[in-house]
Amino acid sequence: HAAHRLVVLGSGWAGFRLIQGLDTSLFEVTVVSPKNHFTFTPLLASSAVGTLEFRCVTEPVKRVPNLAFFEATCTRIDLLNRSIECASALEAFKGDSFAVNYDSLVIATGAVSNTFNIPGVKEHALFLKDVTDARKIRSKIMECFEHASQPNISESDRSKLLTLPSSEAAHWYSWAFDEKLSTYARDRFTRKGITLRLGEGVKEVHKSHFVLQSGTKVDYGMLVWSTGVGPVDLVKDLTSSALARDKTMGRIITDNHCRVLDANLKPIDRVYALGDCATIQDRQLPCTAQVANQKGAWLLKALNKSIKASPDGLSTFESVGVKPFEYNHMGSLAYIGKWRAVVDMSSPKSTSKTTESSDVIDTLKELVPKSGISAWLFWRSAYFTMSVSTKNKIMIPMYWFLTWIFGRDITRFH
Numbered sequence: 193h194a195a196h197r198l199v200v201l202g203s204g205w206a207g208f209r210l211i212q213g214l215d216t217s218l219f220e221v222t223v224v225s226p227k228n229h230f231t232f233t234p235l236l237a238s239s240a241v242g243t244l245e246f247r248c249v250t251e252p253v254k255r256v257p258n259l260a261f262f263e264a265t266c267t268r269i270d271l272l273n274r275s276i277e278c279a280s281a282l283e284a285f286k287g288d289s290f291a292v293n294y295d296s297l298v299i300a301t302g303a304v305s306n307t308f309n310i311p312g313v314k315e316h317a318l319f320l321k322d323v324t325d326a327r328k329i330r331s332k333i334m335e336c337f338e339h340a341s342q343p344n345i346s347e348s349d350r351s352k353l354l355t356l357p358s359s360e361a362a363h364w365y366s367w368a369f370d371e372k373l374s375t376y377a378r379d380r381f382t383r384k385g386i387t388l389r390l391g392e393g394v395k396e397v398h399k400s401h402f403v404l405q406s407g408t409k410v411d412y413g414m415l416v417w418s419t420g421v422g423p424v425d426l427v428k429d430l431t432s433s434a435l436a437r438d439k440t441m442g443r444i445i446t447d448n449h450c451r452v453l454d455a456n457l458k459p460i461d462r463v464y465a466l467g468d469c470a471t472i473q474d475r476q477l478p479c480t481a482q483v484a485n486q487k488g489a490w491l492l493k494a495l496n497k498s499i500k501a502s503p504d505g506l507s508t509f510e511s512v513g514v515k516p517f518e519y520n521h522m523g524s525l526a527y528i529g530k531w532r533a534v535v536d537m538s539s540p541k542s543t544s545k546t547t548e549s550s551d552v553i554d555t556l557k558e559l560v561p562k563s564g565i566s567a568w569l570f571w572r573s574a575y576f577t578m579s580v581s582t583k584n585k586i587m588i589p590m591y592w593f594l595t596w597i598f599g600r601d602i603t604r605f606h
């Protein structure tokens with residue numbers, strides 16, 4: 193019999209986790225993604241500021257054996273005829289299109305930074321979603337410093353150039369960390385000379401300044417926009433017609449087996465959605481790598497189990513005893529600069545339906561350092577352990593060590 197054609201859209205946390213370990217003697221796996229690599233986002237900011245080399249935070253998809261990979265963007269899904277349309281993402285061949293047929297489809301296309309249609313954001317701000325963005329940020333920081341040190345620059349222009357605002361969703365800290373840790377992080381930022389303007393929205397962005405809702409004008413040298421996520425075009429199209437749409441964030445709605453629900457909230461056979469582009473009906477799990485990774489690992493096991501039970505057709509998950517997906521919150525970690533981090537191992541309120549943790553795990557969680565240098569060491573070891581390939585397990589500590597001894601890389605390529 194012919195192998196079951198499984199098409200995976202996206203090579204991020206959800207998609208990349210899923211493709212590692214699929215039974216390729218029974219599945220014919222095709223991955224379609226405009227990026228030919230997976231990006232380890234928790235360490236992306238470290239690569240933007242020169243603590244780590246860019247290659248330390250990426251894993252090439254083609255290193256995963258026995259799959260076909262197309263560097264392309266999926267532009268349309270024909271749910272009726274079980275096929276997708278793709279447009280090449282290769283610079284010289286942008287727009288070249290082709291179709292791919294599937295028996296099962298996994299949508300793991302992530303999300304885009306939400307600009308909330310604020311004028312000027314798209315044109316003037318920098319984003320941080322991928323290595324390309326990290327490279328732009330690193331280059332811009334260096335440009336600001338080089339420009340500020342030139343002899344014809346006035347003191348006031350120098351100060352503007354060295355103002356580097358990051359438009360962050362400050363409420364994220366309040367969501368992920370308890371009040372004490374949020375306050376600790378805020379105090380550290382303030383002590384390091386970072387001005388926090390909390391509860392103030394941005395009205396418009398211009399080339400070298402932005403305006404707050406209150407009318408206050410703020411000059412800047414570089415602006416990084418990082419205020420939450422919204423749906424990619426493909427998901428917008430799907431949820432405006434064929435599929436159910438999550439009202440708050442425009443995500444695809446799935447059942448608790450990650451099966452995509454149609455506009456009448458009925459599961460669509462063998463079409464799944466994971467990661468930032470999807471949410472489970474009546475659950476509000478956050479858009480994090482943890483959730484995407486756990487869903488990817490869960491679907492990997494579920495698909496392998498159901499194809500083994502019925503190689504000709506893929507049995508339903510229920511018929512082979514696959515239990516619904518359950519999220520297990522492993523804690524929230526954030527680096528706050530200067531060898532300090534905050535770690536909160538308790539479950540955020542909105543993830544209350546997580547699996548029950550045992551007393552032993554609860555006791556172990558209590559022992560984890562919550563803030564300061566020991567929390568920073570915990571943060572580093574956690575992400576070091578999570579990094580995927582042996583190559584990066586060698587490169588990451590090596591670059592941490594080199595940066596510690598010789599300082600960050602300040603070369604500017606242009």
Ligand SMILES: Cc1cc2nc3c(=O)[nH]c(=O)nc-3n(C[C@H](O)[C@H](O)[C@H](O)COP(=O)(O)OP(=O)(O)OC[C@H]3O[C@@H](n4cnc5c(N)ncnc54)[C@H](O)[C@@H]3O)c2cc1C
Pocket residue numbers: 201202203204205206207224225226227229233234235236237264265266267300301302303320321322424426466467468469479480481482483484525
């Ligand atoms: C700088 C940064 C730091 C972060 N730090 C943390 C952290 O410390 N802890 C944490 O839990 N979470 C963190 N996150 C959030 C986390 O990275 C996301 O929640 C996670 O990446 C979601 O995984 P995903 O697979 O859904 O999407 P992504 O990882 O974004 O992957 C989406 C994939 O789909 C591809 N794609 C997009 N459109 C299409 C299309 N039309 N067709 C085909 N492919 C497409 C993309 O190229 C990409 O390969 C961070 C995010 C960022 C940006």
